[in-house]
Amino acid sequence: MTNEILSENTIAVQHVKISLAQSFERAREAFESIVPQLDAGILVLLRNGEVERAREQLERGPELAIFQSRDHGSLLQIAGLARKALQYDVGNPLTASKMTRHQLAAAIYAPFRVVLYENEQGHAVFEYDKPSSLFGQFGDRRVTMVALELDAAIGRALQRVANEA
Numbered sequence: 001m002t003n004e005i006l007s008e009n010t011i012a013v014q015h016v017k018i019s020l021a022q023s024f025e026r027a028r029e030a031f032e033s034i035v036p037q038l039d040a041g042i043l044v045l046l047r048n049g050e051v052e053r054a055r056e057q058l059e060r061g062p063e064l065a066i067f068q069s070r071d072h073g074s075l076l077q078i079a080g081l082a083r084k085a086l087q088y089d090v091g092n093p094l095t096a097s098k099m100t101r102h103q104l105a106a107a108i109y110a111p112f113r114v115v116l117y118e119n120e121q122g123h124a125v126f127e128y129d130k131p132s133s134l135f136g137q138f139g140d141r142r143v144t145m146v147a148l149e150l151d152a153a154i155g156r157a158l159q160r161v162a163n164e165a
Contacts, residue, residue: 027124
């Protein structure tokens with residue numbers, strides 16, 4: 001006999017869609033220059049127990065970074081389609097730790113996802129779920145306050161993309 005307990009909750013998620021006049025390529029270039037790739041050296045420092053050095057680098061680093069990206073457009077070749085679509089895992093390890101120290105399950109959404117794709121008119125579109133609506137489900141004000149900072153950070157980054165590209 002097991003003692004497993006299953007609970008399920010339905011949450012409301014605020015979804016954001018930003019359609020731009022520029023091309024997918026220009027939007028991608030702008031986004032990846034504004035939100036750089038996460039410095040892999042930080043993970044090496046953490047693995048080697050150099051926590052203070054890692055923290056210092058994160059504090060001096062970008063507000064948001066790309067942890068990973070996936071080419072979803074290429075996956076559509078399986079269905080005989082050719083599309084431009086990238087999914088990004090975006091966040092900041094320091095910011096994530098400010099949430100997961102209070103609610104470890106918040107790691108489900110840290111980093112959060114942003115998708116960039118080309119619409120039928122050949123223009124770039126960004127979509128993402130507002131971090132505060134994802135992290136808000138934990139009912140912890142400390143986590144929600146940090147998530148609201150992420151809302152603002154991704155909003156600023158995408159506004160810069162719109163202005164640059």
